[in-house]
Amino acid sequence: xxxxLLGQWTNSSSLSVGVLGVGNIGMVHLKSAxxxxxxxxxxxxxxxxxxxxxxxxxxxxxxxxDYATLLESExxxxxxVALPPFLHADAVEQAAAxxxxxxxxxxxxxxxEEADRMLEAADDAGIxxxxxxxxxxxxxxxxxxxxxxxxxxxxxxxxxxxxxNDGPLGRPPVTQTPPEWPLDSEAAGGGSLLELGIHCFDVLxxxxxxxxxxxxxxxxxxxxxxxxxxxxxIHAPETxxxxxxxxxxxxxxxxxxxxxxxxxxxxxxxxxxxxxLPENFYASAAKSALANVASRVTGxxxxxxxxxxxxxxxxxxxxxxxxxVRNDERPPVxxxxxxRALEFAETAYETAIRSxxxxxxxxxxxx
Numbered sequence: 001x002x003x004x005l006l007g008q009w010t011n012s013s014s015l016s017v018g019v020l021g022v023g024n025i026g027m028v029h030l031k032s033a034x035x036x037x038x039x040x041x042x043x044x045x046x047x048x049x050x051x052x053x054x055x056x057x058x059x060x061x062x063x064x065x066d067y068a069t070l071l072e073s074e075x076x077x078x079x080x081v082a083l084p085p086f087l088h089a090d091a092v093e094q095a096a097a098x099x100x101x102x103x104x105x106x107x108x109x110x111x112x113e114e115a116d117r118m119l120e121a122a123d124d125a126g127i128x129x130x131x132x133x134x135x136x137x138x139x140x141x142x143x144x145x146x147x148x149x150x151x152x153x154x155x156x157x158x159x160x161x162x163x164x165n166d167g168p169l170g171r172p173p174v175t176q177t178p179p180e181w182p183l184d185s186e187a188a189g190g191g192s193l194l195e196l197g198i199h200c201f202d203v204l205x206x207x208x209x210x211x212x213x214x215x216x217x218x219x220x221x222x223x224x225x226x227x228x229x230x231x232x233x234i235h236a237p238e239t240x241x242x243x244x245x246x247x248x249x250x251x252x253x254x255x256x257x258x259x260x261x262x263x264x265x266x267x268x269x270x271x272x273x274x275x276x277l278p279e280n281f282y283a284s285a286a287k288s289a290l291a292n293v294a295s296r297v298t299g300x301x302x303x304x305x306x307x308x309x310x311x312x313x314x315x316x317x318x319x320x321x322x323x324x325v326r327n328d329e330r331p332p333v334x335x336x337x338x339x340r341a342l343e344f345a346e347t348a349y350e351t352a353i354r355s356x357x358x359x360x361x362x363x364x365x366x367x
Contacts (some may be wrong), residue, residue: 015322017078018100019044020067020091025105025314026082030241031131032315033080034059034067039322045070067091071098078103078128080318080327084111084179085194086187092118096125103130103321103331107198108338112346115339122335127313129335135203135260136333137313137320143206143276144262153266159243161204162261163196167228167249174251183225191226193218194345196247201344202337203262204243208236211243215355216348221250232348 015038019030022044044055045067051065064070067087071079071094078101081091088109095102102122108131109115122129132252133143148156168182181187188194205211212235218227228250235245262273317333324331 009333014038014040014237015326016040016075016077016310018042018070018074018076019060020070020079020083021082021084021087022051023044023048023082026051027058027081027276028311028314029080029082029103029105029318030055030058030060032311032318035315036319036322038326041069042128043070043076043200045076049246068094070096071209073099076100078322081105084181085189086181089118092129093121096121098124099127101128101130101325103132103318104335104337104338105132106202107189107194107280107342107345108335109342112339112342115335115342118340119335128321128325128331129338130317130324130331131221131333131335131338132314132317133199133202133333133341134313134317134335135199136206137316138260138273138310139202139278140258140273140276141260141262143147144264144271144273145232146234147271148207148266153264153271153355155270156239156241156264156266156271158265159204159208160242160261161200161243162244163200164247164252164259165192165196166252168261169222169251170181171254172251185226188226189343190349191218191224191230192228192249193230193232193348194249196249197230197245197348198332198345199260200245201248201341202333204234204236204245205344207339208241208243209238211236211344213344213347213351216352217355218349218352229275230348230352244317 017033019033019041020025022030023046026046027333030041030044033039041060043062043064044052044060045064046052046055047065052065055063057356064073067083076098078094081088081102081104085107088104091159092102092104109118119129168178185191201211214233214235216230216232218230220228222228223355224266229248230246232245234245236243258274260273264271321331
């Protein structure tokens with residue numbers, strides 16, 4: 001940790017945070033930071049003029065069209081990296097050169113090799129690195145972990161986790177051209193396994209310890225250049241738990257009310273995350289959805305905190321990161337944790353590829 005910066009934090013009433021990338025998730029982080037006590041957000045960067053205008057309207061004093069220029073021009077304590085994955089490594093390296101701690105949107109990197117490069121740069125500069133793995137902060141998932149750890153269901157031999165989204169194309173009918181990078185495997189690092197499965201790997205290791213990927217299948221329900229569905233069979237040796245993970249970016253007309261389902265089958269009972277949803281979850285989600293539809297019609301900004309159930313988790317993850325850097329502590333979800341989730345995803349990709357190759361080389365037998 002940079003001791004000069006630590007002195008700045010302890011002698012100042014607020015932590016100065018810049019936001020690199022203010023698209024959809026970047027606006028979530030921006031509004032979280034603006035609402036956070038003891039945090040000042042003087043600047044944001046984005047290549048798109050409409051995003052910069054939106055950030056200014058939200059309350060940022062200065063905007064830049066290039067994040068490197070922001071890091072060179074502003075006196076920051078920390079930066080939120082909410083850029084597409086192909087820019088994460090460069091942004092972290094630029095922040096490290098400026099002595100600025102970083103909170104990085106998932107996936108942390110596109111590969112473990114890239115993650116190693118980022119962590120080396122951070123370590124050399126003495127900066128803290130946090131990763132936005134928010135499933136750990138959702139109250140339903142926290143409820144599952146607490147109940148599991150109290151031992152009330154005993155040994156858990158089997159578990160399942162599913163995470164769904166409507167993908168880069170959005171809901172039908174598609175009326176706007178989607179961004180290019182989510183459909184570019186080189187830019188994104190992968191498809192739904194990296195976009196959605198990465199959350200699942202992180203929370204499963206949080207629950208069960210080390211994971212071993214045993215088999216995996218990946219595929220496309222639509223004709224896309226990246227996978228939009230993946231299923232992975234996992235073994236957790238510390239707890240002797242077999243786990244099925246499924247993630248999918250489907251072109252839903254209407255997403256399921258809960259896009260993450262986690263279920264633990266214990267020998268004396270079952271734990272499901274649905275048991276720990278807030279009592280007003282469905283009503284709040286419906287109300288927020290209607291309000292956001294109305295905002296699109298009127299041209300006003302939608303409320304990025306609705307449904308608050310999901311987006312409050314982003315706030316809490318960022319708040320934990322801020323507390324950690326203020327106290328010169330390792331962030332609760334650090335860069336090394338982001339790399340671990342990538343390792344599991346890479347193994348799943350490799351396993352799926354080997355499985356496909358084995359199927360292709362099976363000799364045809366005729367009688």
